[in-house]
Amino acid sequence: MEHEQALWLPFTANRAFWKQPRVISGARGHYYTTADGRELLDGFSGLWSCGLGHAHPGIVAAVQQQVATLDFSMTFQATNDKAIALAREVASMAPPGLHKVFFTNSGSESVDTALKIALAYHRARGDGHRTRLIGRERGYHGVNLGGTSVGGIAVNRKAFGAVLTPGVDHIRHTLSLPDMAFSRGQPSWGAHLADDLERLAALHDPSTIAAVIVEPVAGSTGILVPPVGYLERLRAICDQHGFLLIFDEVINAFGRLGAPFAATRFGVTPDLITTAKGLTNGVVPMGAVIVRQDIYDALMQGPEHAVEFFHGYTYSGHPLAAAAGLAALRAYREEDSFARVRALEPVFEDGLHSLRDEPNVVDIRNFGLMGGVELAPRDGVLGVRGFEVFLKCFEAGVVIRNGGDILQFAPFFDSTEDELARIFETVRAALRATA
Ligand code: PLP
Structure with missing residues (x-):
């Protein structure tokens, strides 16, 4: 069994990860499928990378x-x-x-x-x-x-x-x-x-x-x-x-x-x-x-x-x-993607800034379809609260990213308003749950 967990993950808390692995085995459009069969809405376009969505037919x-x-x-x-x-x-x-x-x-x-x-x-x-x-x-x-x-x-x-x-x-x-x-x-x-x-x-x-x-x-x-x-x-x-x-x-x-x-x-x-x-x-x-x-x-x-x-x-x-x-x-x-991003930008901005009065939010920043929500650290220890919010969202079926205590958002270029709303409401609930 010594090779069971041979994978060393990049930029990851490896020991914590293997206690609670998050394994993706499929992706289509705006959703991932996990190895244990759950569907996740991807609010981060892969890793800032897949703005057109996953498994885009033309690229495939x-x-x-x-x-x-x-x-x-x-x-x-x-x-x-x-x-x-x-x-x-x-x-x-x-x-x-x-x-x-x-x-x-x-x-x-x-x-x-x-x-x-x-x-x-x-x-x-x-x-x-x-x-x-x-x-x-x-x-x-x-x-x-x-x-x-x-x-x-x-x-x-x-x-x-x-x-x-x-x-x-x-x-x-x-x-x-x-x-x-x-x-x-x-x-x-x-x-x-x-x-x-x-x-x-x-x-x-x-x-x-x-x-x-x-x-x-x-x-x-x-x-x-x-x-x-x-x-x-x-x-x-x-x-x-x-x-x-x-x-x-x-x-x-x-x-x-x-x-x-x-x-x-x-x-x-x-x-x-x-x-x-x-x-x-x-x-x-x-x-x-x-x-x-x-x-x-x-x-x-x-x-x-x-x-x-x-x-x-x-x-x-x-x-x-x-x-x-x-x-x-x-x-x-x-798909006129760049114009779509410009059209979606104010909707994204409004949704992101609607988190302003939630617990521990100290700043919100955005441009294009890049967004950040900065949180006050828990008990002065950097990154704990951000990671907790990331995990809560993941468990609730939405993927965002935390860089320390800054939540990061990078939705797809053709996101629907409903999808954006779901991302922000999931984060809102996670912020309240981790207050
Ligand atoms: N430069 C910037 C601005 C980035 O955001 C990144 C990755 O996120 C890199 C360089 C490194 O890219 P890669 O991870 O593909 O080596």
Whole structure:
């Protein structure tokens, strides 16, 4: 029996989990089926990833056909037709000037790829002393070493101190409950927080800084919505000093904010965009880094037979993932998903904010179909109450997520008002039961 519980779960309290396992064995549309036969309404679109719903017929058919046609082929010094087509489609949706697409297998790989492109770009231009990378407190950029380094979450960093990339610093995050609690959408207070980048520029000397990476709307640390004018100010400071600006849109891109990209929705164009999740509707793992044309051009140096950028993954542009991606992008178009998100956004916002007077709620934040309800910790111990509410909802047939004491919501793009109401009423009951 020693192999009975061989599975080691990621970002999970493993010992508690195996005392009360939650095992999903099926999914269709907006519902999961558990291994013991229960139906659960998914209020988190997988893990921010499946905005179109589970087992989307167009994606299922595309993947089935692809696996029978071309399962895999070399990705170095050769490619496949689906990867070419998907790159073209992604580039055509991207903000002006971002024309090149480098495929990865995850958000973490997208982030580390983007950081490496930024460093290589400066070096190729003869500016190789620009090696410093700037992240933001409470930023989540995945779990590879580069992303962990620029990430601003202490618990994700503390075990790995010595090998985190040296020469990384962080600007302060934008959340301030006294100044913005319960604001709907973008807080009006806080654009000046972008000036913290000026502080780091002065401290380190701007000529040492290669790139700045932020999530436009931070997800994992609890829906931190950029204050009005904040992203514009970051862009201006980056321009002034020659820093590349990277938007980590692993959650934000492909509809979650009611637009192809956060960059589109906020009208601020970064130099690189990292994506994953919604690219394939979460069906086959895939990420992409979308890059400004002239950054790519700067790297196209040396003899033509030689590799220009020494980086890539065996599965960069995997045909199965690319087929899923093409089908997902087609579905977003055909179902007018991004407009639907915009139409649903006020309904979602009202429902979320209806929880304001429930026990222990200290803030509610939302943008697009991303929502967060922050709770006061139970007895000062972080995360206990949030986890209790998550469990109560799961038992009552609704899946949301807790990041510590912040409840997180990411409903499907075609959620019905009844489904949203059921999610919020289940959470309301759970908040009262755990008061
Ligand atoms: N960046 C952001 C903003 C994310 O939200 C995530 C995952 O949630 C990642 C990177 C890492 O993505 P993955 O888990 O696919 O490696």
